[in-house]
Amino acid sequence: MLDFAIFWDWLAFAVRWLHVITGIAWIGSSFYFVALDLGLRQRPGLPAGAFGEEWQVHGGGFYHIQKYLVAPAEMPEHLTWFKWESYMTWLSGFAMLAIVYYAGADLFLIDPNVLDVSVPVGILISLCCLAGGWIVYDLLCRWLIGKADTGLMILLYVILVFMAWGMTHLFTGRAAFLHLGAITATIMSANVFMVIIPNQKIVVADLIAGRKPDPKYGKIAKQRSLHNNYLTLPVLFLMLSNHYPLAFGTEFNWIIASLVFMMGVLIRHYFNSMHARKGNPTWTWLATAILFVIIIWLSTVPKVLTGEPKVTASAAPLIASAEFSKVRDTVMGRCAMCHAAEPSWEGIYHAPKGVMLDTDAGIANNAREIYLQAGRSHAMPPASVTQISDQERALLVTWFEGAGK
Known part of the structure; x- marks a missing residue:
């Protein structure tokens, strides 16, 4: 019988693959049409x-x-719509959020040292953040449509910086960055689903009925499409940020997230200017490089630890098991030189992916990942550099499959 943890990991892989495929399709069409729009003569x-x-x-x-x-004089016979890429990207992304962060909330979503809440409350906060981000953004756009586009962008960025700070006071560092990306992606997809496509359908309906479409619908859709274009690069980084503990696991992670947004906007501005034949603003690359150096410096600031991590309720039986003392010795000897608050392995300055295995609570809370990465597979330690034995890997499997269930 297939172990549930292994099945769940393969399910996460399948949904992640779908998310990547649909995301490439959406971003590709978005980049193409923006470049096309800016290059029109x-x-x-x-x-x-x-x-x-x-x-x-x-x-x-x-x-x-x-x-x-606005629209041609007559309705064309063949009309291709670009919308399913956006919808499937968001749906698969939300499925990933549920599979990884909701199902594994006590490990990936909730940090009792940041905000000690139950799993249902943590998930509810997450859902409210996704919905609240879209509501605030949409209200501001409707309030300032056509009045102060530059002012709107500045105001939205200020709100984003506040959100970045707020997320790090609600969730784990990984989840905070992921939620910034998820909120941004929700805004982008909702722009398509709730504004751009409905406005285009109104124009099509007017054409079919023989009426002259109101140009305001195209203007509103154009504003939202432009926002989506500038948000694309930052959201790509945030959705991949769990690979970069130097970004999400350091003291000023919320400032790093805010600066990454600015870097993405600057790079997008360069390509947009080039496509529009409005010059070659190379200063954007210099500004981006300066911001990147600042991010590197911020990532070196030691994170202030708030005390020993707490053992989650689901992890308690793992510590109480008969094998735990041997498991602790194995993990301390084979894994904790990197996965620690202060890694001792040369060249490692922060625990990879923010996973710390130098305490009993850290080992128990990360038991599932230890089981999958070092027990069932040989992914960790990489290239078996710590010379972990087959017997030690078997011990990790026995421990998790016994006490873990």
């Missing part, structure tokens, strides 16, 4: 209502593309 003789056109060559053929700011 105007010329005499364009059809009535056409804003601009562009010629492109790819795959051995030529493409002639024209854009209508």
